[in-house]
Every structure is written in C-alpha cells, then in structure tokens.
Amino acid sequence: MSNDPNKVWPTGLTLAEAEEVHSYLIDGTRVFGVIALIAHLLVAVTTPWLG
C-alpha cells in the first residue's frame, strides 16, 4: 500500500491507468457480447429452437 493519493488499491496504478485497464475489460465484454449475439442468431437460423 502506498500513501500516494493518486495510486489506487491494490495494484499501485494511478487512477487514469486503472481506468484504462478497466476500459479494455469493458471493450472486451462489449465485443464478446455482440459476437455471442450474432452467433446465437446464426445458430437459430440453422437449427431453430423455442418453436
């Protein structure tokens, strides 16, 4: 733990750095979400489920 107010717990990154790491996580989640949606749509076209 450091006493530098800019550093955020627990990695010792600054706030801006931590936000950047987080933005990659968000980006990844969004992209994978969209990909999963498209994949499900395509599978539904080939072998429809739920009726």
Place this chain on the structure above:
Amino acid sequence: MFDYRRFALGKIAQVGPRFLPFADVASDTVPLSRLLRLSLFQVTVGMALVLLVGTLNRVMIVELRVPATLVAIMLALPLVFAPFRALIGYKSDTFRSALGLRRAPFIFKGTMLQFGGFAIMPFALLVLSGYDQAADAPRWIGLSAAALAFLLVGAGVHIVQTVGLALATDLVPEEDQPKVVGLMYVMLLVGMIISAFVFGALLENYTPGRLIQVIQGCAVVTILLNGIAIWKQEARDRTRAAAPRTDMPFLQAWGRLSARPGMIRLLAVIALGTAGFGMADVLLEPFGGQVLAMSVAETTRLTVVLASGSLLGFALASVWLQRGAAPVSMALLGAVLGAPAFLLMIVAAGMTATPLLVIATLLAGFGAGLFGHGTLTATMRAAPRDQIGLALGAWGAVQTTAAGLAIALGGVIRDLLLTDTTAASAYAPVFALEAGLLLLALLVAWPLRQAGPIGAAVGLVKPAGTPILSETQVRRAALHKA
C-alpha cells in the same frame, strides 16, 4: 491486536501487479526465450491464413457446395483491409495511453477481432450453404454473416501482425533485428505447416459439427497463443504517458517517413519482389500436376520443398545479417537467385524433367527467403524509432497487397491461356512474368546498395548523439571486410 486488514492489503498489493499483462520495467536485453514467446503471434497468423486460404477454400467448395466465385470473393475480402495496415501502424505509434502502452492494446483488440470472426464463422458458413433449416432463411443473412466473419478475421490478422512486428522491433536492439525477423518468418511458416496438417487430419471425416469444432477451436487457440505471446512483453512507460500529445496527422507522418531517402524505392522493391515470388505459391502444385503429370502427393511435396528452401533462406539470411551484411544486398541476392529459378521451371516443363523442377523450386524458395528477410530487416532499420509502427504497416500493406494481386493475376493469366493452348505454354508466360518482375525489382533496388539509411550495414543510422557503432559491430565489420 493483529491488524489483519493491513496485512491482507499489503499482501494483495505485492501480488497485484503480477497479474497485469504488461511489464513494469523495460529490460535492456531480451532473452531468446522471450522472443520465441512473442513470435507465437505469428503462429496464429499462419493458422488463420491456412484455415482461410487452404482449408475453408476447399471445404466451402467441396463439402458446403458454395459457388467457387463466391468463395473467391469471400476469401479476397480481408485483402481490402491490407492498405489500412499503414494506418494501424500509425495509430499504434501515436496511441494515447495512461499506461504508456502502444502495442499491447492493439494486439488485444486485434486478437478479439480474430476470435470473434472465428467464433461466428462456422455458423455463418453453414447458413451460407443452406444447411438444415437455413435453406428457408433469406440469402442475405448467410452472405452478410460470412462476409462479416472473414472481414473480422482479416482485420484481426492485419492488426496483430503489424503491431506485433512493431513490438518486436521495439524490444530488440538494432543488431539483433535480423534474428527477430528470421524468427518471425520461421514461426509463420511453422504455424502454417503444423496447422495445415492438424486441420487436414481433423477434417478428414467432414461433418458440420466437426467444422464448428475445428474453427472455434482455432479461435480459442488464437486467443491463448496471442495471450501467451504478449504477456508482460511491453513495458509501461510513465514518461511516454506523461509526454504532451504531439498530434502529427497521418499524411504528415507518412510524408516524413516517405521523405527518408530510399524508403519509397524500398517499398517498390518489396512490391515487385513479393509479386514475383508470390505468383508461384498457388500455381506450383497445378503446374506439377498438369504439365509434369505429378501425383497429388508429389505436388504436395513440391510445396514442402518450396517451404524448406524458404526456411533455409531465412536461416542463412539471419546468420549473414548478424555478421554485418547489408539487408539490401540480401534482398538483391534473393532476386538474383529467384529470376533464373523461374526460368529453370520453364526449361523443366519443356524437357519434362521433374528433378530439374525440384531444384528450381528449392532455389525459388531459397531466394524468396533471402528476399523476404532482407526487405523486412531493411524496413525495420530504415524506420525512425518513433515511426516503427507506420513503417512496418507500410511494409505489410505493400507486401500483402502485392502478394494477393500477384496470386489473382497469375491465376487469371493461366486460366486465360489454358483455354486455347497446351498446359505447358499456359504456365510459361506466368513464370516468365515472375522472372521479369524479379529483374525489375533488382533494377529498382540496385541504387539502394550505396550506403544510405537503408543500404547501410548495422548501426550506421542511429540518431545523432548516440555512438554510431558499438565495439562488437566495429569488430564484426572489420572481420567482414577482411
């Protein structure tokens, strides 16, 4: 009382940075094991290329019965993105990051695109081929989904390769660049060879389920290998993060790069030479089969001979460049060997001499290896330290576009001539054209031999203020002259 909270926080704070995918400090020396790990991204690139151009090309036409023209258009789609490689490289050079990262975020995004493309590709292909209930679905769904899948994979490959090469150039000192270039080429070939065998074995008994497993497995392998490849490779750089943003527009940055003496000439050489060597890639096997009546197994071995020649070329080029040879002379030597190799192929067809064709193939592969290695090393050397991404992007754009156009052109010329002449005379003009292109590359590259930033041997183009030649380099140069 024991302050368990402080104790826990302290422990986590120590552990935390270990789980972040970037290095804390840049190290001066990069061990070979780390470079080998980095070069894994080339394996995924090779895998994607084989899957698209080799495996799916066949599966779509034979098993899925998609019209061949449509398949050709779909597979050519990623080429549309090739010129954007320069832009990708520029973006990564000027990327604004609080962590001071330039390359890792792009490789991450490129990997995501590659993964996403592979994830939807099998279903897109099944819908495109009208499998099961998809026959009733509107046509545009299959078409657009397949196009999207190929575009995603193509864009991912372009980004990962461009930025990955830039990262490799960033990491190593100039005298080690030949080693890295050789490693990258070899790993690309290794990835292509291994995945070709694996895909072939897995898809021997084709079922739609197997197709889904193979392509999605490819997606998972891509993300795993790329993850391992870039883990803790790029150091975070607080000075770069804090530096005021100097926004040089793309055209201005490009102008600065292309104003460097010899840069445009080098790119022209790369275009001509790559086109010359690349045309044979897809025509060699049908040539062996149609003209010299070789069996499928024999023509496959012909491709193996070509690849072995290239491997030999990469290895020898690495050794020679490491000893201080100039990259451009290496490229020149490659073109000098390549041009007669293609003429020899025409002779072999005239005499129906298979051993002669094998020798010519080995020679062409060897020349291609020397040429590829020499030109990529020259590009790395010619790039200013802050424009490495842009320079390698330009290299990739020119190289990929030239190879793609050459393959298409070679096929078209062959098909046009095949309709009204014998097989031998249909291939001869293509091989003659290849030899011609290589001679042209030779002519264009000749002036680069004079010492300039590109033709120069190791270390002559360091910015002012740094020692021009290290002691070992001076010794090497002296040895080389002696």
